Amino acid sequence: MDKRVDARKQPRQARSQATVEAILVAAARVLEREGSRAFTTNRVAEVAGVSVGSLYQYFPNKEALIVALHDRHGRAMHRVIGDALADGAHATLREAVAAVVRGMLAAHADEPELHRVLEHEYASFDERTSAPDTGFDIYREVRRLLRRHAGEVRVADRELAAWAVAHTVHALVHAAVLEPPRRRRRGALEGAIVDVVLAYLAVPSTSR
Amino acid sequence: MDKRVDARKQPRQARSQATVEAILVAAARVLEREGSRAFTTNRVAEVAGVSVGSLYQYFPNKEALIVALHDRHGRAMHRVIGDALADGAHATLREAVAAVVRGMLAAHADEPELHRVLEHEYASFDERTSAPDTGFDIYREVRRLLRRHAGEVRVADRELAAWAVAHTVHALVHAAVLEPPRRRRRGALEGAIVDVVLAYLAVPSTSR
Amino acid sequence: MDKRVDARKQPRQARSQATVEAILVAAARVLEREGSRAFTTNRVAEVAGVSVGSLYQYFPNKEALIVALHDRHGRAMHRVIGDALADGAHATLREAVAAVVRGMLAAHADEPELHRVLEHEYASFDERTSAPDTGFDIYREVRRLLRRHAGEVRVADRELAAWAVAHTVHALVHAAVLEPPRRRRRGALEGAIVDVVLAYLAVPSTSR
Amino acid sequence: MDKRVDARKQPRQARSQATVEAILVAAARVLEREGSRAFTTNRVAEVAGVSVGSLYQYFPNKEALIVALHDRHGRAMHRVIGDALADGAHATLREAVAAVVRGMLAAHADEPELHRVLEHEYASFDERTSAPDTGFDIYREVRRLLRRHAGEVRVADRELAAWAVAHTVHALVHAAVLEPPRRRRRGALEGAIVDVVLAYLAVPSTSR
């Protein structure tokens, strides 16, 4: 019982491009400010300033909106990591990890609630839907990071380490924007996240 | 417009106790095996073998079911941590952390999906509802742990560390049961989680 | 992509029995008096004096209503033919055919439009739906009729004759109630239908 | 609340003619192959290779498409009967009837489903719409046939006979293409239809 979630129609005219964009922006806004309870196709269309019909012209169903937003976010995260891994971008592992963490924090700062909700909604139809794998594997990226800075890394099982690091960073970034501890600035949280990762991965140093 | 979510009445008789229990077990089972989409009051009542009417006799609304399950899980986690902190239970920080991680993994192993869903369902009405704080503060527990083993801990900002550790452990335990890396046994995952926490918290040692 | 059309729930209490009956009566009435355009689940529920929810408690979807009505009509026709075939009911083929035609005309007289619409609606989802074969084969019944009165029948290919007779009678009965020729009484139409069938089937006689 | 269903404008230019034709062909094809559910103006336009807007340039609404197809089919049937009645075309009643039946079978063979659907769609808005009587009366044609071969016809009430014959032929032709009995060739069906009609109309002969 698969459900299609890919875009129903490719917008050709500039007008439709704008409509699609408006719908996605509205979807994100509704999710962020009104919660998943209020996330109805009619409400999204209303906020987008278009009719429900227009929404369905470009998205076959409500889930497709979630998928599109999720995909969009996934690509952004991919870009952040990719940038941190770019040739010669960062000399040390710590610098690279810091860049990733900083990028992710920035990407989640504006609409923190959105990403939490998105994750839940996306997971909730993961199976019924032929959710197109966003195509990129975050673990692979982390493993590349570890390989590139192999000299500084002490963990033996790199795949296990990639798993641990990916989930840790993800969780702490979300926690940083959604449930930050009192009175800490973002910089402090960024530092803590980097510390957790580095302490685990890197050979002990005297620093810190 | 607050919504009551506390149990509608305290069941005094044994039969009522059993009914409430059956409903909660059914709720957990539906959430675990059939997903949040199927989580309807009628379905829960059916699985519990009672009528919807009876369900509403003990729970004022659907959210109360989620709250009850969430609360129940919270208490269980509390107990796990409490045990690990019991006087003289564990000599070293590593042992104490390992005990906590082991306990949490065990508590999540049976119904992993349940806890993921629960968390999001609970969060989704966090605000509209006057969700009674389950009364215990996980951070406080972690801070107690750090204080007790202060000698082994090097981090300066203990509250920040508690925040980081609590979220890290929570995320990795969930990931361990829901999205474990291929071919690693639970013991390996447990080890990795402890490693992440210890590397961050403890003064460097030669171990590992 | 099968669609279920069988009753969703078996009504157990007397109250539900009445509800189901009211819904079917309302469905027939709407189809007959307001046409298939007006045949919406809300309208049917309204005419039945119940809520849409009740309708869906007993019929999984709109099509199930059509199927139920169709089935009901099929059984009635079956009964008519069965009665005409009952042992010793009719001495001659003409009498038997006349009995069938009379019975069918009576059965269609009250709600002629209903049966026309029903047929169309039923046919329109014949394939998408796993329409339960009403279980009885009208051809078989006609063949039995021909066999029983074999002495009077001259047609060689009985199966072909059954096909022709079944469709002819069906069409003329419908036409008789829906588009009768001007100023003919029902008796005259009944006679004409029997004449068409008998002239085709029976050995020529001097009668008429 | 009458609704206009006649062509919105008479296409004068060749290109317009072609567009109208393409639309009608597409409408027939959709109805035949995809069913009345799929018969949407957008789908018809798509299959016709034109925009919806263009469709509405030539047809004021969806019903007009049905009317046009129905009308077209009616004219074709009229032609078939007219040919069979042409002066000196057929010497005997049987030959004339056979010609009509053969012509009708041929006309329905290509798109059998289309005609069934058409009939019901047409009937479904017969009243709301001021459906222009297609202008020719099939009964009149049949009566002419009976009059011309009066010598061979034994039935007394010619109008009643025309009614019976018209409906019988119509039903059997449709049945022949839509629900033919197993393993009979079209010739056999044609023969059976002619037999039914002739046995009813004509004076008994020794033939057959």
Added chain:
DNA sequence: GATGAATGAGACTTCATTCAT
């Protein structure tokens, strides 16, 4: 207390039709 039939607001989605480009 228990039952389960009934309710009905409201969510999702379609499609005939219009109109700016």
Added chain:
DNA sequence: CATGAATGAAGTCTCATTCAT
């Protein structure tokens, strides 16, 4: 004239909750 994006009324169906028995 053609295009196709946009509209929105209307229809199907679900499910939390109530209440007569």
